[in-house]
Amino acid sequence: MEDTGWRPVKRTRTFEDVLAQIERRIAEDGLTVGDRLPAERQLAEQLGVSRSSVREAMRVLETLGVVSSQVGRGPDAGAVLTSRPDSALTDLLRLHLGLASLEMREVIDTRHMIEQWAAAQAATAGADTSALAAALAGMDGARTAEEFVEYDTAFHCAIADASGNRLIAAIMRSLRDSMRRYSVEAVQRLGDTSVLRADHVRILEAIERGEAGEATEAVSEHLAHAYPSLFR
Amino acid sequence: MEDTGWRPVKRTRTFEDVLAQIERRIAEDGLTVGDRLPAERQLAEQLGVSRSSVREAMRVLETLGVVSSQVGRGPDAGAVLTSRPDSALTDLLRLHLGLASLEMREVIDTRHMIEQWAAAQAATAGADTSALAAALAGMDGARTAEEFVEYDTAFHCAIADASGNRLIAAIMRSLRDSMRRYSVEAVQRLGDTSVLRADHVRILEAIERGEAGEATEAVSEHLAHAYPSLFR
Numbered sequence: 001m002e003d004t005g006w007r008p009v010k011r012t013r014t015f016e017d018v019l020a021q022i023e024r025r026i027a028e029d030g031l032t033v034g035d036r037l038p039a040e041r042q043l044a045e046q047l048g049v050s051r052s053s054v055r056e057a058m059r060v061l062e063t064l065g066v067v068s069s070q071v072g073r074g075p076d077a078g079a080v081l082t083s084r085p086d087s088a089l090t091d092l093l094r095l096h097l098g099l100a101s102l103e104m105r106e107v108i109d110t111r112h113m114i115e116q117w118a119a120a121q122a123a124t125a126g127a128d129t130s131a132l133a134a135a136l137a138g139m140d141g142a143r144t145a146e147e148f149v150e151y152d153t154a155f156h157c158a159i160a161d162a163s164g165n166r167l168i169a170a171i172m173r174s175l176r177d178s179m180r181r182y183s184v185e186a187v188q189r190l191g192d193t194s195v196l197r198a199d200h201v202r203i204l205e206a207i208e209r210g211e212a213g214e215a216t217e218a219v220s221e222h223l224a225h226a227y228p229s230l231f232r
Numbered sequence: 233m234e235d236t237g238w239r240p241v242k243r244t245r246t247f248e249d250v251l252a253q254i255e256r257r258i259a260e261d262g263l264t265v266g267d268r269l270p271a272e273r274q275l276a277e278q279l280g281v282s283r284s285s286v287r288e289a290m291r292v293l294e295t296l297g298v299v300s301s302q303v304g305r306g307p308d309a310g311a312v313l314t315s316r317p318d319s320a321l322t323d324l325l326r327l328h329l330g331l332a333s334l335e336m337r338e339v340i341d342t343r344h345m346i347e348q349w350a351a352a353q354a355a356t357a358g359a360d361t362s363a364l365a366a367a368l369a370g371m372d373g374a375r376t377a378e379e380f381v382e383y384d385t386a387f388h389c390a391i392a393d394a395s396g397n398r399l400i401a402a403i404m405r406s407l408r409d410s411m412r413r414y415s416v417e418a419v420q421r422l423g424d425t426s427v428l429r430a431d432h433v434r435i436l437e438a439i440e441r442g443e444a445g446e447a448t449e450a451v452s453e454h455l456a457h458a459y460p461s462l463f464r
Binding site for chain 1: 259291330331345
């Protein structure tokens with residue numbers, strides 16, 4: 001294409017300018033989790049923009065899990081900075097799975113990678129396994145596939161938590177939440193959950209004994225049992 | 233706490249109802265990437281809500297990378313469904329790093345996990361390495377740390393792409409984008425990039441020869457060279 005010397009004008013939308021200013025203030029003023037942003041009305045006045053532009057920027061920040069939603073707080077309360085990367089990730093994964101721009105196979109392979117890593121880290125670090133044991137007891141008492149999956153999710157998220165890496169834990173939680181319906185169907189198809197139980201005990205005991213290699217292998221075999229058609 | 237028989241009323245906000253309906257239509261009508269949603273005005277009329285509620289829902293969907301922004305398309309053009317999980321993830325990570333609700337160490341450990349996995353997958357699958365070779369040539373010609381990091385990012389994202397898993401690739405791209413400034417500073421501190429070059433060649437050749445174990449180890453040593461103070 002001939003270079004005409006003209007460059008396309010980058011049109012930014014008002015809410016994007018609002019977002020950029022909020023992000024700059026967070027970086028420069030060292031605002032952190034728990035701090036409050038100015039109220040919508042006040043921000044709109046100070047920035048010289050409409051309140052709806054401020055509101056759109058706030059929806060984006062809520063979506064990304066960095067400000068809390070202010071339902072029922074009244075129009076004068078400013079949004080509070082928060083740390084919920086997992087809720088944002090869950091929405092993202094669920095929608096992309098819904099659009100078929102991601103496949104369940106990609107999600108399960110990602111889960112496999114994370115869970116092997118986290119189990120090895122937890123075993124090496126001698127992490128506290130009480131949350132894993134509690135989730136195991138919950139699965140034993142579960143009366144429906146839904147209830148089983150709830151405790152199963154708690155068990156696997158506890159492994160990620162035990163790794164000590166909050167980003168890994170957030171990704172794991174969002175992977176599990178976004179595939180919840182799929183997991184329930186997998187448990188229903190399986191019927192008997194005794195194989196899964198034995199896998200969970202094996203993973204728990206390997207972490208308790210500090211055996212990273214055994215924990216990693218136990219995770220692999222568990223996923224092969226849980227998703228025989230998808231797992232490689 | 234005493235059970236009074238009352239349950240808190242869950243207040244939903246109008247834009248959340250709009251979001252839920254759009255998500256349901258995506259699931260039920262099999263809408264997919266490239267399909268167009270109704271225009272803002274039309275959606276607002278059909279749902280019986282204000283246009284600003286529709287606009288807020290659209291901002292959320294844009295933020296999550298599932299609809300494209302419609303700058304300059306006019307008010308009658310509906311948003312197009314899209315697949316950009318990496319841009320959403322990048323915003324999410326950058327903001328959480330800015331808020332210090334995530335630490336750089338957690339991001340780098342996550343990158344290490346992903347990159348080892350992806351390099352091993354790429355080696356095992358005999359993936360095409362031409363994008364890696366091109367990025368390597370780019371680094372050799374780079375005149376500034378910024379330019380070096382641009383090609384370095386391309387090299388490492390190409391490893392993730394070569395794994396064939398789009399979720400892993402999206403996470404890698406967002407990790408690299410969110411730590412761009414940090415990477416530039418690391419390269420400036422290092423000064424001489426010849427050690428990094430040798431690492432890149434080693435990774436590339438291991439993948440080309442299909443040696444998964446060697447590729448994994450080369451990735452580890454490379455990160456230790458690149459981030460000596462953070463990497464364990």
